[in-house]
Amino acid sequence: MKPLELALVGCGAIAQAGYLPALARVPEARCLWLVDLRRPLAKRLARRWRIPHVATDLGAVLDRVEAVILAVPNHLHAPMGLLALERGRAVLCEKPLGRTAAEVRGMVAASRKAGAALAAGMIFRQYPGLQAIRGARVQDMLGRVREIRARYGTPLDWPLMSPDFFAREQAGGGALLDLGVHVLDALLWLFSPQGASVLEYEDDGESRVEAEARARLALRLVEAPEGVPCLLEVSRVRRLDNRIAVVGENASLLIPLSSAAAPSLVRNGAVGSLPVSASPPRTARDCFAEQIRAFARAFRGLEATVADGASQIPVLELIESCYAARKPLTFPWQAYAPWN
Amino acid sequence: MRPGIKGKRILLTGAAGFIGSRLAECLTGAYEAEVHALVRRIGAAGTARLARLGGVRLFCGDVRDPAAVREAGRGCAYVIHGVTGSPGSRRMQKAEEMDGTTAVLETAAREGAERVIYFSSAAVHDPARSGEDIREDGPLNGKVLGWRKMVGEAVVSDYWRRHALPTVVLRPTCVWGPFSPTWTVSAAELLTRAIPFLPLAGKGTANAVYIDNLVDAVYLALVEPAAVGEAFLINDDEPRTWADLYGGYARFLGVPLPTAADASGGWQMLRVSAHNAGVILATALGGKGEGGGRALRQVYDHVPLARLCASLLPQGLQRRLRTFGTPGEGASGPPASPAPGAGGFLPYGFISRPMRELYGSRSRYSSDKAKRVLGWRPRVPFAEALECTCQWLEYAGFKARAAGAG
Numbered sequence: 001m002k003p004l005e006l007a008l009v010g011c012g013a014i015a016q017a018g019y020l021p022a023l024a025r026v027p028e029a030r031c032l033w034l035v036d037l038r039r040p041l042a043k044r045l046a047r048r049w050r051i052p053h054v055a056t057d058l059g060a061v062l063d064r065v066e067a068v069i070l071a072v073p074n075h076l077h078a079p080m081g082l083l084a085l086e087r088g089r090a091v092l093c094e095k096p097l098g099r100t101a102a103e104v105r106g107m108v109a110a111s112r113k114a115g116a117a118l119a120a121g122m123i124f125r126q127y128p129g130l131q132a133i134r135g136a137r138v139q140d141m142l143g144r145v146r147e148i149r150a151r152y153g154t155p156l157d158w159p160l161m162s163p164d165f166f167a168r169e170q171a172g173g174g175a176l177l178d179l180g181v182h183v184l185d186a187l188l189w190l191f192s193p194q195g196a197s198v199l200e201y202e203d204d205g206e207s208r209v210e211a212e213a214r215a216r217l218a219l220r221l222v223e224a225p226e227g228v229p230c231l232l233e234v235s236r237v238r239r240l241d242n243r244i245a246v247v248g249e250n251a252s253l254l255i256p257l258s259s260a261a262a263p264s265l266v267r268n269g270a271v272g273s274l275p276v277s278a279s280p281p282r283t284a285r286d287c288f289a290e291q292i293r294a295f296a297r298a299f300r301g302l303e304a305t306v307a308d309g310a311s312q313i314p315v316l317e318l319i320e321s322c323y324a325a326r327k328p329l330t331f332p333w334q335a336y337a338p339w340n
Numbered sequence: 341m342r343p344g345i346k347g348k349r350i351l352l353t354g355a356a357g358f359i360g361s362r363l364a365e366c367l368t369g370a371y372e373a374e375v376h377a378l379v380r381r382i383g384a385a386g387t388a389r390l391a392r393l394g395g396v397r398l399f400c401g402d403v404r405d406p407a408a409v410r411e412a413g414r415g416c417a418y419v420i421h422g423v424t425g426s427p428g429s430r431r432m433q434k435a436e437e438m439d440g441t442t443a444v445l446e447t448a449a450r451e452g453a454e455r456v457i458y459f460s461s462a463a464v465h466d467p468a469r470s471g472e473d474i475r476e477d478g479p480l481n482g483k484v485l486g487w488r489k490m491v492g493e494a495v496v497s498d499y500w501r502r503h504a505l506p507t508v509v510l511r512p513t514c515v516w517g518p519f520s521p522t523w524t525v526s527a528a529e530l531l532t533r534a535i536p537f538l539p540l541a542g543k544g545t546a547n548a549v550y551i552d553n554l555v556d557a558v559y560l561a562l563v564e565p566a567a568v569g570e571a572f573l574i575n576d577d578e579p580r581t582w583a584d585l586y587g588g589y590a591r592f593l594g595v596p597l598p599t600a601a602d603a604s605g606g607w608q609m610l611r612v613s614a615h616n617a618g619v620i621l622a623t624a625l626g627g628k629g630e631g632g633g634r635a636l637r638q639v640y641d642h643v644p645l646a647r648l649c650a651s652l653l654p655q656g657l658q659r660r661l662r663t664f665g666t667p668g669e670g671a672s673g674p675p676a677s678p679a680p681g682a683g684g685f686l687p688y689g690f691i692s693r694p695m696r697e698l699y700g701s702r703s704r705y706s707s708d709k710a711k712r713v714l715g716w717r718p719r720v721p722f723a724e725a726l727e728c729t730c731q732w733l734e735y736a737g738f739k740a741r742a743a744g745a746g
């Protein structure tokens with residue numbers, strides 16, 4: 001089958017660490033263009049990864065490719081995505097698909113109108129552990145689900161090239177939008193709740209972008225329509241246990257938010273094996289490669305594990321509801337701060 | 341009368357560091373100043389702390405780049421130069437300190453800054469050669485970090501004498517509290533891993549200052565007219581010994597305070613390295629290993645020679661090694677590495693010579709001058725500072741990790 005011919009837009013950290021190495025090992029896709037305003041950087045990376053062409057203008061390359069991967073700052077996702085979709089090009093866009101639900105809805109509408117695939121780079125969906133849990137009958141394993149706790153965070157250490165990441169206007173949010181979007185997408189994808197609502201939300205963002213956020217949600221599962229309480233914590237400044245813990249009346253399910261670790265079942269304090277089997281662990285690079293493969297399948301109209309654009313509307317709606325309910329997060333160790 | 345700094349613009353270098361980010365929080369939150377934060381790396385946790393704050397504007401650049409400093413310093417009435425510096429050869433560090441400090445002071449002079457604070461270190465006075473009562477007028481004879489700060493102080497002194505730039509030098513002792521990488525985070529990591537690191541059973545004199553007490557001193561140095569042209573040691577009255585401080589952490593974490601009375605000497609390092617490397621190799625050959633990542637982490641934790649070599653790596657790589665394979669990096673389950681003394685490993689307290697000297701010193705740095713001239717007092721008492729720090733340790737996951745390791 002002819003490989004999907006595409007352009008990678010943006011030469012920043014995620015392109016260099018994720019997409020470029022992955023593209024080099026996925027025969028189902030062929031990157032023909034590297035697009036970035038910083039032409040010397042694009043040329044250097046194109047030479048390194050054997051990409052034939054570079055450009056500084058996305059509009060100029062759209063007629064020469066079938067699809068684009070958008071790895072640009074958040075505020076460019078919607079305008080660039082719309083530009084590509086309106087010209088009938090498929091789009092795989094780094095997360096979050098948009099800064100707001102309205103941006104995502106606009107992209108989804110454009111995708112439907114043009115008949116072009118739209119996918120979001122929700123890399124957790126390529127983690128073997130999460131794929132094993134997806135579709136499993138959690139209630140059969142755990143009994144009635146009492147609570148879900150999802151915690152994801154590590155001190156930020158990422159070769160960012162643009163301060164846009166920290167600008168509210170451009171980024172659209174902080175840790176909740178950047179990290180929480182992964183966790184919320186995973187929760188909705190894994191458990192397919194009939195609905196979700198925000199009970200309480202706190203972050204430390206003052207008027208800018210938060211480094212830490214904590215939300216109490218209610219997920220209305222099919223088996224628990226009254227709503228299961230769900231605690232979500234994300235952080236850019238401290239290491240959390242990075243997993244989703246599903247606490248049931250008979251056992252707990254621990255789902256690591258990692259491509260390299262398998263879920264486990266804890267019953268009476270003892271760790272046991274799962275009744276479902278997971279694929280072997282993957283590296284982060286494998287996951288990016290799988291995501292591109294899945295996108296190529298979605299482009300051909302085949303079933304794929306990539307997150308389609310419409311799946312991101314409820315995720316962004318939840319994030320918006322959190323921000324709308326924001327209360328300041330206070331820390332006990334600030335008791336003697338000079339402002340107190 | 342002291343002028344206030346409300347609404348004033350402050351250039352803060354080294355802003356993404358532990359002290360810098362707390363200073364930015366307090367300068368904007370308590371004193372309502374506007375902070376221009378110059379950071380070298382955008383994608384760091386310290387920058388994430390800054391980016392939350394309404395009163396902070398981020399600038400990305402190196403202090404050695406005069407254009408970047410000029411851009412960040414535009415319109416600043418105050419300058420706080422808080423860069424610690426990066427590791428490297430002595431020559432590189434000296435050049436970095438001279439060039440960086442010169443660029444910052446040039447900008448301060450151009451902007452007509454009302455006050456420039458230079459963050460030096462108490463380490464400019466070597467406790468081994470300065471007697472038991474160390475004061476600002478004692479000899480500047482520092483080693484390791486100290487000599488670098490002596491280079492910076494010389495540049496600052498030159499600008500004060502020759503250009504009448506209103507400078508103040510602060511020489512804090514070991515700054516601890518929430519987010520402190522060395523005196524809180526590293527210490528808690530060593531405690532939770534039961535790695536001996538404290539000689540003399542911790543009875544050496546602790547010269548340490550709680551972060552918020554240091555912030556108070558910075559504020560006073562900014563606004564007190566009599567501070568200009570002076571240098572101040574900033575040291576809390578308590579804790580008196582390292583066992584007071586680290587024992588407090590250990591009690592909270594529910595772990596013993598391991599001391600390293602026998603942790604010295606090259607021969608013992610070689611002996612322990614050979615023994616523990618043998619244990620790791622035997623485990624791997626016997627098929628009982630848990631993967632290359634964990635073996636690597638065990639080498640780092642239990643082979644002191646490897647750890648010594650790792651200490652020569654850039655700090656970012658060292659940080660990755662320290663946290664590699666730890667639950668929370670995605671992996672769940674048992675700790676990557678058993679505690680020393682367990683699993684057939686011999687314990688070895690890895691402690692560098694400068695740290696051994698620091699922990700073993702009986703000298704005390706005096707803050708009398710700061711109290712007399714600035715009116716500074718350690719506002720947060722030791723017990724309360726310790727309680728706040730322990731609350732932070734719990735929040736940062738150390739208590740859970742200590743419980744897991746136990």
